[in-house]
Amino acid sequence: MTDLALKPALPLPGHICTPDPRPGRTREPHEILAPEYDDELEQVHAWLAPSAVERAFTQAVDDAIKYVLDGSRTGRFDLMSPDVDSDERASVGTKLQYRIINELKLVKEPPLDTTILGVPVELKATVRKNWMIPTEGQCEVCLLVQVDAAGARHRAFLMRTHRAWLRGGANKDGKRGIVSAALALYALPVLDWTPLPPEPLKRLSPPQRDVVFAPRVGQTERLTALFGYLPDVVVPRSSIETVCAGNRDPMRRARQAKPVVAARHGLTLLCGTWRDDLELAASRGFDISGDAWVALTPAALERRGTA
Template sequence: MKTMPGPGAACTPDERKRLTAEPHVVQAANDDVALKTVWGWLKERPLSQNFTRAVDDAVKYVLDGARTGRFDLLGPDVDSDERASVGTKLQYRVLNELGLYKEPPLDTHILGIPVELKATVRTNWMIPTEGQCEISILTQVDMARRRHRTFLMRAHRIWLNDGANKDGKRGVAADALARFSLPLLDWTNLPEEPLASLTPEQLSVVFAPRVGQTSRLTSLFGFLPNTVIPRSSIETVCFGNKDPMRRARQAKEAIRAVSGLEVLVGSWVPDRLRAKEFGFHLETGDWVAVSATRARATTSEAVSQLEIEWEPNASA
């Protein structure tokens, strides 16, 4: 591990096209006015919500489940170039979530300060020459554990690794990240992917070739009762077909007949309210198949609560 010189050391970025490579003295985070300004602006935002939505959307965009039937970024049917492209897709989604715009000389401006946006699905970020000694928002996506985290750092050249790739990009030294970055968001879970909880045998049934959408969806909900299933998962199961949500609505009776499950749809207010009675929070586009056992248990709890509330007062 390379040990980095700290604040007070001299630093000069590599030669770069759009920015001058001027020598300067490295400042501590508390003395770096621009860094503190960007930090303050970001910390006023709901970053957990912003970055979770951005990362989840970028991953799903790359997987393109509605056309490919893929739901696992680490699956053998996803190549390394596609995985690497998550970082590029994520950049624009973060800009959108934060209400920012793509602006040179870096990726965006925050309160007039140029800011670089970098993301990785590996363990390090590759900083381009124009990003050296500039402020960077660094997001790491760990799909093996379905989580993400983000740092803010001025990526001084002396805090980057010596080796560069063919494009002149350098990785952030681990010691520098630990000592000189400002954590914006600690490890934060991504939404669960229900399809990932299916066994290989169940997946072979749900994704069986030459099987209709209704049959696939009936199997899906039968295997995953009392599980909130987002629209994207349904589209993935019905990949390559038109109007899968209409097919899903048509499958409700078939699911009830085969599995005895009541399917509730988050797009409908009565269904959302009924799902809430069963302990499920449905967003628009979410689905859940409630088992009869759970429904009876919920009804029994409600009756018991009413009996407690209406118990005659002994002193009456």
Template sequence: MNHSRQDIPGPGDICQPEARRVGVYDAHAIEDPSVDHDLQVVYRWLRSLPITDLLSAAVDDAVKYVLDGPRTWRFDLMSPEVDSDERASVGTKLQYHVINRLGLIKEPPLDTSILGIAVEIKGTVGRTWMIPREGQCEVTLLFRINARRHTFEVWLMRTHRAWLTGGNGNRDLKRSPIAGAVRRYALIVVPETPLPPEPLRQLTPEHLDVVFGPAGLRRRLVALFEALPEVVIPRGSIAVVGAGLGDPMKRAREAKSDLRRRGLIVLVGTWPVERRLAAELGFDISGEAWVAVREESFAFYGLKVPSPR
């Protein structure tokens, strides 16, 4: 059903949530989000944090948990090897990662609470969210992940029953927020923002055939760094390339000498000296990330090539 701006209930209109397992909640007047006390308390708390970084990490955690790359070679939610049920499960896993990253705890009656206010957490890799009866008229964090664009965005909204779709809901008695109500009444927590980069997504089909091909891991890792010179490669991406093999980092360390002979100097974030050197060259390899730098780049910046480790 399409809802025009005029027929979406607004502040002052009466909202009647549906019966829940714990009983029937009273009808109540819809408040404008700007004067909704609990909504504003939660919103201010979220905005007091480095919220974009925290929620970006939470979404990335949930996506990587579902992909399980170090065992499956998968690094892209849109891969044909990821079925629709797995893709949908990202939203389910997300609540636990959000709670962890925000330093909260899982507790009833909803998913968590912030400053004593119950909060529901809903994520989707699709167009909309499914709100259970227990979540009607409650303060809700809404995450939308765009797997094709590798981005995410987050809103905070009181999901009034009056702002949810009509009809009988789905078989689990869940309903979706009306798009016009989200646009009009949801508070933006994080605008559309890129997720942490996954450099394996930059590989061409030709490079993918080699990096994930039948050759030994050492040769495949050499091919990876040659395909992506001066691109920061997280440790987790190396683990994906070495999926199913014991100690892929050992093979990565062995590949460094092969790359050096090809004019690529590998810097590893494990070592403080190399982290500082990478920073001088314009690369952030914190978190034990790796980067293969062209030898001539050191000369350009007047830096000494480090001795092999």
């Protein structure tokens, strides 16, 4: 007999589900409803449906990753780097919960993480393949966010995480993973795989990275090299702060690099804090709002009407 034949069948709607006991709260057995008959689940899903969710979730995930990397102090820009340990990587999920609440203009409140249209909602985020559901989240409406750091993307589901759809083995905190078949059948998609904002520092080759992050070399010199390596690439302020980690006033050093970049690389360096630069970049199809920078090649500079 194969291992597959030994596995118990996935409980279907109509099955009676009994949550794990939790101190201080009575958990009653209840009938599992199919998602289309679960009014609370459907109401929350409808509230999350508008396209603004994509912007909100993308901003929240990007902020959480950057918070953990702390690039302006550590010089790190890749969550999958060996310089980032597994505990730090896992902490993205915790940071992300608060950022999603903020981006969706919700409130952190009991009995779970927040409420949407009066429905208690548990927020769970993971940088792994599965979510670990705590006892208080069993049989509740859960917003599930998954971050694929290696692929620089994220997605989200909404699911009532019935105990019957969770794995048998729990970790030391009593949390259980979701059975993959239950996720495939009963989770409602909120957001399909969506790219995260690009990190231009990842485009540097190892030799280029050595130059840009060279120790005991001035910030202006290293930023000049950075822009020379990345022509016609929008470089956000956070990337510049990461290159200049631990130093003061990196934006001033970037401004000082303007004439050097022009003389050495033949590029026109534009900064989003200056209206003329912002408008010039936009007219060439580059968005440098939010203090971003771009070093335009002559060909890009001559191009018009692409915004």
